[in-house]
Amino acid sequence: MLEVTLTLLLIALGLFYAFMTWNYGYWRKRKVPGPAPSILTGNYPHMFNMKRHTIYDLNDIYREYKHQFDAVGIYKARCPQLMVISPQLAKRVFVSDFKHFHDNEVSLMVTEKSDYIFANNPFTLVGEEWKERRADVTPGLTMGRIKTVYPVTNEVCRKMTEWLRKQIRSPPSGGINAKDVRLC
Numbered sequence: 001m002l003e004v005t006l007t008l009l010l011i012a013l014g015l016f017y018a019f020m021t022w023n024y025g026y027w028r029k030r031k032v033p034g035p036a037p038s039i040l041t042g043n044y045p046h047m048f049n050m051k052r053h054t055i056y057d058l059n060d061i062y063r064e065y066k067h068q069f070d071a072v073g074i075y076k077a078r079c080p081q082l083m084v085i086s087p088q089l090a091k092r093v094f095v096s097d098f099k100h101f102h103d104n105e106v107s108l109m110v111t112e113k114s115d116y117i118f119a120n121n122p123f124t125l126v127g128e129e130w131k132e133r134r135a136d137v138t139p140g141l142t143m144g145r146i147k148t149v150y151p152v153t154n155e156v157c158r159k160m161t162e163w164l165r166k167q168i169r170s171p172p173s174g175g176i177n178a179k180d181v182r183l184c
Helices: 001-029 054-065 087-096 105-109 129-141 141-171 179-184
Strands: 073-076 079-084
Touching: 001 054, 001 073, 054 073, 054 079, 079 087, 129 141, 141 179
Parallel strands: none
Antiparallel strands: 073 079
16 A cells, blocks of 8 residues: 555656656757756746845846857746847847737736836837837937937936935935935
């Protein structure tokens, strides 16, 4: 009886392992470089324990591969994802080849009811909504307009940096209130 139970347990563990690692050859088959994933978390080792934000895990991967490749294949648990590293490739994806990359998983998580501002971010929009928003934003991003706004933006950034440095030197007892940043 014990042997049957252990055999069934081993088979169940083997099936679970096979299920969790089934997609881990996705990028290798397509000859896309990338770090080796871990079981359960893929390339996000702090996904479940939340000891570190996932953006730092992505930053580690970026720093490791930025001088070698334009893009790398990573995994979010079992799901393959492509991490675009090169600015030239990112421009190609967002501009000329957008019709092949227009849907993203962030757009599925955010609605205008849950977060109006983030839901209207061009990076979270899909399909026709993205095209419309891009048509609204693009005329404001001409080289002449950017050159005109740059000194003002630079001054605001300088003032904010100064204010944050003051707050860090002698922080208030309750911490820094983010609403006060708009006053600087």
